[in-house]
Amino acid sequence: EAGVTQSPTHLIKTRGQQVTLRCSPISGHTSVYWYQQALGLGLQFLLWYDEGEERNRGNFPPRFSGRQFPNYSSELNVNALELEDSALYLCASRGGSYTEAFFGQGTRLTVV
Amino acid sequence: QKEVEQNSGPLSVPEGAIASLNCTYSDRVSQSFFWYRQYSGKSPELIMSIYSNGDKEDGRFTAQLNKASQYVSLLIRDSQPSDSATYLCAGGMNTGFQKLVFGTGTRLLVSP
Numbered sequence: 001e002a003g004v005t006q007s008p009t010h011l012i013k014t015r016g017q018q019v020t021l022r023c024s025p026i027s028g029h030t031s032v033y034w035y036q037q038a039l040g041l042g043l044q045f046l047l048w049y050d051e052g053e054e055r056n057r058g059n060f061p062p063r064f065s066g067r068q069f070p071n072y073s074s075e076l077n078v079n080a081l082e083l084e085d086s087a088l089y090l091c092a093s094r095g096g097s098y099t100e101a102f103f104g105q106g107t108r109l110t111v112v
Numbered sequence: 113q114k115e116v117e118q119n120s121g122p123l124s125v126p127e128g129a130i131a132s133l134n135c136t137y138s139d140r141v142s143q144s145f146f147w148y149r150q151y152s153g154k155s156p157e158l159i160m161s162i163y164s165n166g167d168k169e170d171g172r173f174t175a176q177l178n179k180a181s182q183y184v185s186l187l188i189r190d191s192q193p194s195d196s197a198t199y200l201c202a203g204g205m206n207t208g209f210q211k212l213v214f215g216t217g218t219r220l221l222v223s224p
Contacts, residue, residue, distance in 0.1 A: 033212065042216035043156075043200070055209055090155055097210035098144045098163070101202070103155040 004093050004104035012110045013081050021076040021107045025093030032074040033101060034066060038087040049074055081111045113138045116203050118215035126223055131188040133218050135201030141213060145177060145184045148200040156200055191222045
């Protein structure tokens with residue numbers, strides 16, 4: 001069974017540009033979490049989607065947005081990129097309440 | 113109080129020793145708890161889940177949950193240098209959709 005897949009794995013963007021990151025959850029999982037992890041720091045919660053709805057949002061500016069599609073895949077959009085957006089962006093999927101979450105391999109975003 | 117709290121470490125233990133990693137949680141978190149291991153630059157991987165009071169063993173790992181005292185711990189027996197990583201504690205919140213929340217992680221260093 002395929003795990004959580006994220007694309008692309010690496011990305012270099014210029015300050016001010018926009019980027020879209022993608023996540024495909026494990027088959028049967030309806031819940032997707034997005035996290036930002038800057039170098040040497042902990043997971044920062046970005047967004048949580050479940051059954052196509054945004055359930056919760058972390059303390060990030062509105063230029064961070066996303067959505068979940070009917071097949072439960074998800075995308076994270078970041079507009080007007082800033083240097084401090086350089087980080088590992090992680091997606092995790094979960095099959096439901098009380099169950100484990102599984103992470104994708106992440107997307108390493110570098111903003112120059 | 114944060115939902116899930118961990119000492120950032122580092123926790124240093126010699127090879128072959130028992131490493132004890134601890135996590136406390138608030139009243140807003142209950143029911144399900146998870147331990148993840150994250151190597152530097154990689155995504156977190158699930159080690160264990162625990163739902164009931166008491167101990168749960170899996171190989172060299174033992175998870176312990178004490179709901180009365182609101183703590184969960186992870187013991188690693190016969191620690192190896194390859195166990196050196198950051199260990200993340202996570203729990204499900206008491207909301208209808210059981211949002212998953214993470215601690216900031218404890219860095220473990222196992223010296224040969």
